[in-house]
Amino acid sequence: MITHEVSASPISHGVRGAPAIEVSGLRRSYGDFEAVRGISFQVQPGELFALLGTNGAGKTTTIEVLEGFSPPTAGSVRVLGHDPYAERAEVRSRTGLMLQEGGFFGDLTVAETVRFWRDVSPRKPYSALEIMERVELADKAEVRVRQLSGGQKRRLDLALATLARPEVLFLDEPTTGMDPEARRNTWAVIRDLVGSGTTVLLTTHYLEEAEQLADRLAIMHAGRIELSGTVAEVVAAHGHSIRFQHPAQVAAHHLPELGGVRPQVEGGTVEYRLGPDPVGTQQALARLLAWACDHHLVLTRLEVRSASLEDVFLEVAHGA
Numbered sequence: 582m583i584t585h586e587v588s589a590s591p592i593s594h595g596v597r598g599a600p601a602i603e604v605s606g607l608r609r610s611y612g613d614f615e616a617v618r619g620i621s622f623q624v625q626p627g628e629l630f631a632l633l634g635t636n637g638a639g640k641t642t643t644i645e646v647l648e649g650f651s652p653p654t655a656g657s658v659r660v661l662g663h664d665p666y667a668e669r670a671e672v673r674s675r676t677g678l679m680l681q682e683g684g685f686f687g688d689l690t691v692a693e694t695v696r697f698w699r700d701v702s703p704r705k706p707y708s709a710l711e712i713m714e715r716v717e718l719a720d721k722a723e724v725r726v727r728q729l730s731g732g733q734k735r736r737l738d739l740a741l742a743t744l745a746r747p748e749v750l751f752l753d754e755p756t757t758g759m760d761p762e763a764r765r766n767t768w769a770v771i772r773d774l775v776g777s778g779t780t781v782l783l784t785t786h787y788l789e790e791a792e793q794l795a796d797r798l799a800i801m802h803a804g805r806i807e808l809s810g811t812v813a814e815v816v817a818a819h820g821h822s823i824r825f826q827h828p829a830q831v832a833a834h835h836l837p838e839l840g841g842v843r844p845q846v847e848g849g850t851v852e853y854r855l856g857p858d859p860v861g862t863q864q865a866l867a868r869l870l871a872w873a874c875d876h877h878l879v880l881t882r883l884e885v886r887s888a889s890l891e892d893v894f895l896e897v898a899h900g901a
């Protein structure tokens with residue numbers, strides 16, 4: 582499958598004031614199986630929106646509909662104000678995409694690959710060398726694509742998806758297989774693109790990637806969006822937790838309730854999952870410390886913290 586699309590017009594973000602990407606009540610079935618079950622979201626021009634989710638949640642299916650590879654079973658999608666399936670040529674000339682499986686000719690070198698895709702692009706804002714340098718592959722220019730490592734192939738994929746400076750960029754798990762340094766360099770490339778006005782829809786299994794890059798995100802599970810918002814909103818709604826090492830001299834059923842919350846004891850750790858209200862958390866902590874003093878206990882490894890994106894994700898994955 583060819584995965585590198587090219588841009589034909591300068592960045593204009595489609596219809597003025599309209600979202601760059603609009604998904605309304607999208608459903609997509611494969612035979613009897615409904616992979617996407619009525620999801621809605623919008624991505625504004627110049628925004629990076631991350632779709633997170635469990636395996637098989639429907640992220641790639643959603644991206645494929647947005648790219649115009651398949652029509653919705655129900656609902657509608659718009660990219661730059663157009664229907665990507667019915668008006669495929671218009672949309673695809675202005676979007677870039679990087680799928681999970683890149684479609685390379687393994688016998689070509691990196692430089693030949695970049696030159697080939699640059700030659701067929703109607704817009705050539707960067708030289709072949711600049712394109713390779715941006716993803717730190719200039720020193721691999723003469724290496725055959727099939728000899729690149731997995732992470733290097735992903736970087737080449739990103740270079741090809743962005744060589745025409747697309748208005749909207751779809752990135753499906755862009756940093757899978759990259760080492761931590763390559764991942765950080767790729768984040769910098771993506772940030773530059775967003776900084777220059779590109780709208781990005783990204784899927785990832787790396788929660789840190791979403792935390793680092795996303796203006797807003799949605800967490801999908803089994804075809805539905807379970808939560809969405811900014812990272813701060815999603816995490817704040819989840820609340821706080823108080824944890825400490827389970828004191829050996831206190832049976833689990835003698836641990837106190839804090840603000841009506843019972844503790845969970847697992848792997849030698851006691852955890853109270855509290856709501857998002859900071860006053861409630863403070864009162865719970867005061868009550869816990871008073872209880873510890875009354876019982877002459879030292880609470881080791883005591884911590885109070887806000888939920889992380891990982892906590893939220895795991896709750897969606899297990900609880901939804």
Ligand SMILES: Nc1ncnc2c1ncn2[C@@H]1O[C@H](COP(=O)(O)OP(=O)(O)OP(=O)(O)O)[C@@H](O)[C@H]1O
Pocket residue numbers: 611614616634635636637638639640641642643
């Ligand atoms: N062509 C297909 N035919 C039948 N079922 C499919 C097809 N493509 C995807 N599915 C199913 O649809 C569901 C959603 O798949 P999809 O690839 O969209 O999930 P995902 O969120 O991208 O998953 P992952 O994180 O594992 O890549 C899965 O249960 C998958 O098995």
